[in-house]
Amino acid sequence: MAKTGDAVSLTALASAHGGVLLTAQAMARGWPQRRLNRHLVSDGWTRIRTGAWLEPGRVLDEMVLLHANQVGRPHLVVSHTAAAVLHDVETRTQRVEFTAPRGVSTTVHGGVLHKMRLGPEETTMVGGLRTTTVVRTMADLLRAGPRDDALVAVESAVSRRPSRYGGGKRRREPVTTLREIAAALESRPTMRGTATAQEWLALADPKAGSPAETIARLRMHDAGLHPESQVLLTTPTGRRAYPDFFFRGQGLVVEIEGYRWHGSRAQHQRDTARFNDLMSCGEVRRILRFTASDVYRRPGAMIRDIRGALAQLSGFSAVP
Template sequence: MPGLVASHRSAARLWGIEVLREELEFTDPLGAGRKTGARVHWLPLPPAEITVVGDLRVTTVARTLADLLRRGPREDAVVALDSALSSRRYGGRQWRGPLIGGLDTVAAALDSPPVARSAGAVRARRWLTLADAEAGSPAETVARLRMRDAGLRPESQARILTPTGRLLRPDFFFREEGVVVEIEGYAYHGTKEAHRRDRSRYNDLSSCPEVRAVLRFAAEEVFTAPDAFVGRVRAAVEGVRVGAGVRLG
């Protein structure tokens, strides 16, 4: 069915944009209601929002992100946004750079008809403000959203200089309280070797005078036990605030 255009999660996969769940999805620009074995969206597509990847017609990166924002859920959409804004590394090497230079093109896609009048467009504009180009993985994005929902607002990828002069960038840092939060897991950081390198820097983090506590979480904890994850972070932050900051991790 050559008239269909790969879109939403299918387009994200083709562009190298990370998503939390994969699904075969297309958009029919003609809205012809043709039957197929995949999910098909019936929404007009301007020619400027269609490009070619390999031999497939695909929605542009901006339109792909706009579609994911409209459809949701929130975590899925923001994970895709963060991924497109950021470089991605695998095995210690960069395998692609940022796919968009900023959010202006995505905002323009959301504002263009008929997207602006479609279901979920107003909500999508709110979610657009949640993007963070500093996010290093889907798990970090979800962790940030979980903490934000709980009223916790750490710095992402903060810069910390160790006593030996090494520059470190932990996933999250509550600078005033001195609490570092790291999200582990080689499934998202690339390889087991990269995972070991991540773990080796915890000793350096602990040596920094401004760091009072280092919390480490597996990616699976963020996804499957969000309440416990947020509870531990809150306990560490509030413990330091009341003068009971015990080094954790």
């Protein structure tokens, strides 16, 4: 046991919980409360909530709040968007979110608390935090909505994506499948939101390569447009090309340009070569390219451009 007043022991206690120290832990190690409080203040520890302090030099961010809420409270389970981040899944929104059993009186500092039942098989440990499994997390996001945010996360989970760990320089494999998520929804058929969640899951496409592609496809779906996605086309020289979206009957390709693919000359060169490959495919008559900003901020204009191109290629007037 560390001696009373041993500052190193406080750092050691905090490091086990993402830099968060509970005063109860320190007092159990022999620190008198008054002396402990004076030491924490004088050494620059940050008070997070009653009885919880953040180690000097650390930033009070969402990850710290997850540790601060969960340490000493085993009934709290990280869930929803917070759990998705822990599982290396892309989300449009990120919040400090927990799930606790109904009937348990508790609060969450700086975040959101959901009350529902979790089976022991639906929780796991990630990065020192108790969290819902990736399958239960996706099912919860689908039940809670909104649709677009839930499907961005689901399609990230079931596809091969750049990993947020390591600065996005490597890709991680899918962390679950649509079938596993469907089974999780079916296992709780009477849970609120399950019927709607199952309808939304049917719209998911594991071939989506980015959140912008997901949202673009949903905007087209809502407008009654249903192109093929990531279909294989072959150039006259035998090279393979996979357009983001392809309206085969009209020969129209729709490409969604993600910002991260234009960070270097080499990436720009590959993008140019890909465009030329697509244009050389016999099935392709026209290519429309949209940025992520077009998708998120000007979806109406994007849909009008697609409708106009389809009308021109089909020889009919554009649908208003």
